[in-house]
Amino acid sequence: MNPNDEKDIFQKIIDREIPAEILMEDGQCIVIRDINPGAPVHVLIIPKKNILRLAEVQESDVSILGSLLLMAQKFAQTHGLSKGFRVVINNGPDAGESVPHLHVHLLAGKPMIWPPC
């Protein structure tokens, strides 16, 4: 991040500058509850590294990408989501991205339809 740029809201949560319900954390990422849930279970898995979006990911970020999905699996296992869960990444305005800091949505707790749009 350019030092003159304002931190995005997820970076402020990672840095404990604003509150959030942090449900899980490891060296690479945090899991927070979404403030505007779209399903009974709706959490965000957010890398601590400030990557803008999937389109900006570098080859060197491959372990971070793996960690995000492994954290999704771990969250599902530890929260009893045996009936299923969905993971989503919104990349860019047409996809509904509203926070420019890479994050994976994990949704569960009700039957979902496909396609989602």
Ligand code: AMP
């Ligand atoms: P996206 O639209 O894919 O960029 O997803 C951003 C998500 O962040 C939305 O589902 C918002 O409800 C959620 N969100 C925004 N601000 C916060 C916050 N302070 N704490 C938790 N979730 C947030």
